[in-house]
Amino acid sequence: MQALLKQLLEHVVRHGDLEVTMPGGEVCTFGDGTGKRAGFSIADRATALQLVIDPDLHFGEAYMNGALNVTHGTIHDVLRVLFENVETVESPLSLDLPYAIRRRIKHLQQANPVGKARENVAHHYDLCSALYDIFLDEDRQYSCGYFESQGQTLEAAQLAKKRHLAAKLMIEPGMKVLDIGSGWGGLGLYLAEVCGAQVTGVTLSEEQYQLSNERAARSGVGDRVEFLLRDYREVDGEFDRIVSVGMFEHVGVRHYSEMFNKVRELLNRNGIFVLHSIGRSNGPGATSAWIRKYIFPGGYAPALSEVMPEVEKAGLYATDIEILRLHYARTLAEWRKRFAARRDEAVALYDERFARMWEFYLSSSELSFRHLGLNNFQLQAARHQEALPFTRDYIAREETRLKKLEQQRMPARKRVPRRAPGESVHYPQLSKQ
Numbered sequence: 001m002q003a004l005l006k007q008l009l010e011h012v013v014r015h016g017d018l019e020v021t022m023p024g025g026e027v028c029t030f031g032d033g034t035g036k037r038a039g040f041s042i043a044d045r046a047t048a049l050q051l052v053i054d055p056d057l058h059f060g061e062a063y064m065n066g067a068l069n070v071t072h073g074t075i076h077d078v079l080r081v082l083f084e085n086v087e088t089v090e091s092p093l094s095l096d097l098p099y100a101i102r103r104r105i106k107h108l109q110q111a112n113p114v115g116k117a118r119e120n121v122a123h124h125y126d127l128c129s130a131l132y133d134i135f136l137d138e139d140r141q142y143s144c145g146y147f148e149s150q151g152q153t154l155e156a157a158q159l160a161k162k163r164h165l166a167a168k169l170m171i172e173p174g175m176k177v178l179d180i181g182s183g184w185g186g187l188g189l190y191l192a193e194v195c196g197a198q199v200t201g202v203t204l205s206e207e208q209y210q211l212s213n214e215r216a217a218r219s220g221v222g223d224r225v226e227f228l229l230r231d232y233r234e235v236d237g238e239f240d241r242i243v244s245v246g247m248f249e250h251v252g253v254r255h256y257s258e259m260f261n262k263v264r265e266l267l268n269r270n271g272i273f274v275l276h277s278i279g280r281s282n283g284p285g286a287t288s289a290w291i292r293k294y295i296f297p298g299g300y301a302p303a304l305s306e307v308m309p310e311v312e313k314a315g316l317y318a319t320d321i322e323i324l325r326l327h328y329a330r331t332l333a334e335w336r337k338r339f340a341a342r343r344d345e346a347v348a349l350y351d352e353r354f355a356r357m358w359e360f361y362l363s364s365s366e367l368s369f370r371h372l373g374l375n376n377f378q379l380q381a382a383r384h385q386e387a388l389p390f391t392r393d394y395i396a397r398e399e400t401r402l403k404k405l406e407q408q409r410m411p412a413r414k415r416v417p418r419r420a421p422g423e424s425v426h427y428p429q430l431s432k433q
Contacts, residue, residue: 002022002023002024002026002045002048004052005022005042005048005051005052006022006028008051008052008055009028009030010030011089012030012082012085012086012089013030013031013081013082013085014031014032014085014088014089015031015032015034015035015084015085015088016031016032016034016035016038016081016084016085017029017031017032017033017034017035017036017037017038017081018030018031018037018038018039018078018081018082019037019038019039019071019072020039020040020041020042021039021040021041021042021071022042022048023042023043023044023045023047023048031081031085035081036073036077037072037073038070038072038073038077038078038080038081039070039071039072039073039078040068040069040070040071040072040078041068041069041071042062042067042068043062043066043067043068043069044067047062047067047068050062053098054098054289056098056288056289056290057098057288057289057290057293059290060290060294060357060360060364061290063075063356063360064294064353064356064357064360065353066352066353066356074340075356075359075360075363076336076359076363076366076367079360079363079364079367080367083364083367083368083370083371083372084371086371086372087371087372098289123296123297124295124296126205126206126207127207128349128350129207129211130345130349131346131349131350131358132184134338134339134342134345134346135335135336135338135339135342135362136335136338137154137155137158138155139155139158139159139184139186140183140184140186140211141158141161141162141183141186141187142183142184142246143161143183143245143246143276143331144161144246144276144278144324144327144328144331144376145157145158145160145161145327145328145330145331145334146158146160146161146163146164146324146327147160147327147330147331148160154331154334154335154338157327157330157331158186159406161276162186162187162190163190163399163402163403163406164378164395164399165187165243165245165274165276165378166190166191166194166195166398166402167394167395167396167398167399167402168272168274168320168378168380168395168398169191169195169241169243169272169274170241170272170388170394170398171191171195171196171197171240171241172195172196172240173195173196173197174196174197174198175195175197175198175240175241176197176198176200176237176238176239176240176241177191177197177198177199177200177239177240177241177242177243178199178200178201178202178232178235178239178241178242178243178266179191179199179200179201179202179242179243179244179245180202180232180242180243180244180247181202181203181232181244181245181246181247181248181250182201182202182203182208182212182227183203183205183208183212183245183246184208184211184212184215185201185208185211185212185213185215185216185225185227187243187245188201188212188216188225188227189215189216189219189221189225190410191243192219192221192224192225193219193220193221193409193410194402194405194406194409194410195402195405196224197224197241198224199224199225199226200226200227200228200235200239201225201226201227201228202227202228202229202230202231202232202235203227203228203229203230204229204230204231206229208227209227209228209229212227213226213227232244232259232262233258233262235262235266237266238266238267238268239266239267239268239271240268240270240271240272241271241272241273241274242263242266242267242271242272242273242274243273243274243275243276244273244274244275244276244277245276246276246277246278247277248275248276248277248302249277249278249296249299249300249301250296250298250299252298252300253300253302253306256302256306256307256310257310257313257314259310260310260311260313260314260316261314263314263316263381264314264315264316264383267382267383268383269383269384270382270383270384270387271382271383271387272319272380272381272382272387272388273316273380273381273382274378274379274380274381275377275378275379275380275381276376276377276378277301277302277376277377277379278301278328278374278375278376279301279302279303279304279307279323279374279375279376279377280301280302280303280373280374280375281303281323281373281374281375282303282373283303283305284302284303284305284306285303286300287299287300287301288364288368290360290364291361291364291365294357294361295357295361301374304321304377304379307379311379311381315383316381316382316383317381317382317383317384317385318379318380318381319380319381319382319385319387319388320378320379320380320388320392321377321378321379321380322377322378323375323376323377324375324376324377324378325375326369326370327376328369328374328375328376329366329367329369329370332362332365332366332369333366335362336359336362336363336366339358339359339362340359343355343359346358
């Protein structure tokens with residue numbers, strides 16, 4: 001089995017410097033010796049076998065369980081060498097075959113009816129609140145930032161993201177806005193404070209529901225914002241604007257028509273919808289087995305070719321599409337660095353295994369955006385093609401206007417209310433897997 005694993009690594013790792021200590025102590029090197037050395041050791045033959053059969057699933061599992069340990073550099077350094085090579089070499093059978101199977105059955109894995117969707121959301125978003133304080137910005141934005149310059153901080157990039165979305169929504173004071181997947185409330189509060197909107201946010205996360213309403217109550221705009229613990233499919237009424245950020249990845253391909261039809265039903269005639277989602281540039285695919293099992297059950301990042309037919313069938317006009325190529329890679333790099341700096345706190349909240357899981361999640365996600373074709377897209381749509389200005393330069397004008405309003409209307413930024421370390425802890429089926 002070690003011979004097969006060596007063949008696999010020889011096939012994949014053509015560049016860089018990777019050292020692997022096999023079970024029994026044999027030390028092997030792979031690559032052309034360039035760059036910083038990265039390395040790991042494998043504890044036993046069973047782990048070596050698993051890495052040959054399905055590395056996408058078992059590499060992360062082995063690292064979580066301590067059957068794979070880093071010997072040179074960090075787990076990010078190891079994954080960087082692997083991902084940079086996977087980007088350029090022909091994919092081996094041990095990656096292709098499991099991936100092909102997952103593509104075939106992805107519709108079954110992405111069945112997210114109302115009850116199941118709530119369960120999947122709780123798995124990730126109802127973790128201990130203090131965990132998210134470790135690596136997110138103070139507004140608790142858990143989606144791709146919008147970096148307007150090289151030196152911009154994560155906080156500034158997340159504010160720029162909210163401004164960029166608001167500019168595309170063209171909100172006038174008093175407009176009714178629905179935020180689908182409202183998270184910890186940061187975007188909804190921005191739209192109320194800066195744009196003067198009447199905002200309804202919906203989330204399936206108990207933790208997010210509680211904290212976003214706490215923020216609304218102390219924001220000074222509580223009369224213009226409400227956050228509901230509700231599935232978007234259960235929302236009634238009519239809205240001038242609808243926005244959804246970082247939620248579409250949890251919808252599932254088989255539910256896209258359901259979502260876009262619901263959006264059209266809720267939008268008034270001159271309404272505008274903006275969708276902000278992870279996407280994939282290399283066509284329809286499947287979610288990583290490890291990510292689906294441990295991080296986002298039921299989750300999937302779509303190709304635009306899977307999204308646009310459903311937008312068209314729902315009777316919505318696609319009015320603007322923007323691809324944010326490396327913005328999410330940079331966002332994740334900031335999260336990864338912050339998590340690494342406070343890793344001991346994550347161990348105290350949960351345990352070493354959880355901390356390994358989370359750092360693997362952040363590193364592998366960042367590198368997937370850098371090397372494996374993931375990106376972020378913003379899709380704007382409307383019921384009527386005259387709902388928006390004739391040319392696209394209105395977005396920049398709106399951003400300039402909103403920057404001035406931020407200075408006048410935004411209160412001093414308050415952190416998301418903190419929870420005590422032992423409060424509301426949810427540990428999703430990790431201890432025995």
